[in-house]
Amino acid sequence: MRVASFLTAVAFAAGALAGPIYSRTTQVTDVKCTDPNTTLDSHTSNVALLQICGGIAGSIQKCQGNPTTTTGESGNVRFSITPVVQGATINVSKGRWEQGIKAAFAVCGQNKPFEATFDKGASTGDIRVTYGPK
Known part of the structure; x- marks a missing residue:
């Protein structure tokens, strides 16, 4: 009986591991490639x-401080984020x-400027993102 229980457990584990693995993806809509050149x-x-x-590098896993707008800048590059729903x-x-x-x-292509809406990311609704030169 112990062998049968062991084999059942092994079969269950193998079946669970053999199933497809789905990663979470962020839906992006209303993408506008602003400068493809x-x-x-x-x-x-x-x-x-x-x-x-204010920085989400290292161990920080989420935007801190509940800002109503934010930018990330380095050199001549800027990301700007605003909630789609006013007041979020x-x-x-x-x-x-x-x-x-x-x-x-x-x-749009790797490192090509864009504007887009990212699913969720705000206390209510989505966020609007702009990426491009300063």
Whole structure:
């Protein structure tokens, strides 16, 4: 009986592990590629990406302080974020933020300026993101 229980547990675990793994993705809508002829520096863009909300680098996993607008800037690059719903505050997580950037880049091209709406990311509703040169 012990062997049968063990084999049942192994079969259950193998079935669970064999199932598909789905990653959470951030829906990005209303993407407008604002300057397809410009490619911004990737390192400068990555630094600016982590400067939103006063900085979300390192162990910080979510926008702090509930701002109503925020920018991330480095060199000649700027990310600007505003909630779509007036009066809402920005509370985007680092994961959702980075997924949204990747999704917008997939539409416009890596490090190409854009404007887009990222699903959720605010106390109420979505956030509007602008990425481009200062």
